Amino acid sequence: MGYLEDLKRQADDVLAQQHQDIGALQRNAMLTDAACQAAARYLFTLARQLNVLQPMSKTVWWLDRKTSFSQLRFTGFRADSRMKKLRDAEVFDLIVLNFAARTGSRVTIAKDFPPEIEKLESRLRQCGAHYDSEVIRDPETGKFVEKRFELVADFQSSVRVVPDHDTARIAFHVANVDGFETVSVAFPAFEVGTARLDELARWLTGEPHAFLRDGEHVRRVPA
Numbered sequence: 001m002g003y004l005e006d007l008k009r010q011a012d013d014v015l016a017q018q019h020q021d022i023g024a025l026q027r028n029a030m031l032t033d034a035a036c037q038a039a040a041r042y043l044f045t046l047a048r049q050l051n052v053l054q055p056m057s058k059t060v061w062w063l064d065r066k067t068s069f070s071q072l073r074f075t076g077f078r079a080d081s082r083m084k085k086l087r088d089a090e091v092f093d094l095i096v097l098n099f100a101a102r103t104g105s106r107v108t109i110a111k112d113f114p115p116e117i118e119k120l121e122s123r124l125r126q127c128g129a130h131y132d133s134e135v136i137r138d139p140e141t142g143k144f145v146e147k148r149f150e151l152v153a154d155f156q157s158s159v160r161v162v163p164d165h166d167t168a169r170i171a172f173h174v175a176n177v178d179g180f181e182t183v184s185v186a187f188p189a190f191e192v193g194t195a196r197l198d199e200l201a202r203w204l205t206g207e208p209h210a211f212l213r214d215g216e217h218v219r220r221v222p223a
Contacts, residue, residue: 028168028189029086035170035189036092036163040081042197043097043159047077050099050204057101058206061155061179064120067109069153072101074204086165095161101176103153110136112146120149126223127176128156155180159200163189169216177203180223185215 057072077099084093111117124131131151138145157176164171171186187196191214199211212218 025166026087029089029091029165032163032165032168032170032189033091035192036081036095036161038194039161039170039192039197040079040092040095042194043095043161044079046197046201046204047079047097047099050074050077053205055205057178059178061101063123063153063180064109064116067107069103069105072103072155074099074101074157076100091165092163097159099157101155101157105153107151107153109149109151110146111149112144117147123180123223124149124151127180129154159204171217172200174200174203176223182221182223183212184217184219184221185212186217187215 055074057070057074059070061069061072063069077097079095079097081092081096082094083090085091109120111120121133129151131149133147133149135147136145137143155176158174159177160173160175162171162173163169168189169186170189170192171184173182173184175182177183196211199209199213202209203211
C-alpha cells in the first residue's frame with residue numbers, strides 16, 4: 001500500500017468516527033429535548049395549580065442566627081422557557097419556575113460587625129428581598145454604631161431546569177424552598193419524567209419527597 005492510500009484510509013476512519021459522533025450527539029439532543037418538553041408542560045400546569053393552592057412551607061427559615069421565619073406561603077408561580085439553536089435545530093436552553101415565599105411581616109435587623117453586614121446583604125440580594133438600610137452613628141462622636149436593615153420578609157424562590165443536550169443530562173437548581181439555599185442536582189435525561197417531577201411537586205408543597213434520590217452531583221449552597 002502506497003503512502004497516499006494509507007492517508008486516505010486514515011482520513012476515511014476519521015470521517016467515519018466524526019459521523020458516528022454526530023449521530024450520537026443528535027440522539028442525545030433528541031432524548032434531552034423530549035424530556036425538556038415534558039418538564040415544561042409539567043411545570044406550566046403545576047404553576048396553575050399551585051397558584052390556587054398556595055402551599056405553605058413547613059420548615060423554619062433562618063435569615064441569620066437570631067432572625068427566623070415560619071409558615072411562609074408560596075405564591076405568584078410563573079413558568080417560562082427559553083430556546084436556543086443547536087446544530088441548526090431549535091432546542092430548550094432553560095426552563096424556569098419562579099415564585100414568592102411570603103410572610104408579609106416587616107422586620108428590623110441591626111448589625112455592627114462588618115463581616116456580618118456583608119453576609120446579610122449578600123443573602124438579602126440572593127433571595128430577592130427588598131430592603132432599606134441606614135448607617136447609625138453616635139450623635140456625639142460620629143463613630144459607627146450599627147447598620148440597620150428594614151424589610152418586608154417576602155423572598156424569591158425558583159426552580160431552574162438546565163439541559164446539556166450533548167451529554168443527555170438535565171440539571172435542576174432549586175433556590176429558596178426549604179430555607180435560604182440553592183440545591184443543585186443532575187439526572188440522565190431519560191429519568192426526567194412524571195415520576196421524578198411528581199417528587200419535585202411534593203417538595204414544593206412541603207410533603208416528604210425523593211426528588212434528590214439517585215441524583216448526580218448533588219450540591220447545597222447557602223445563600
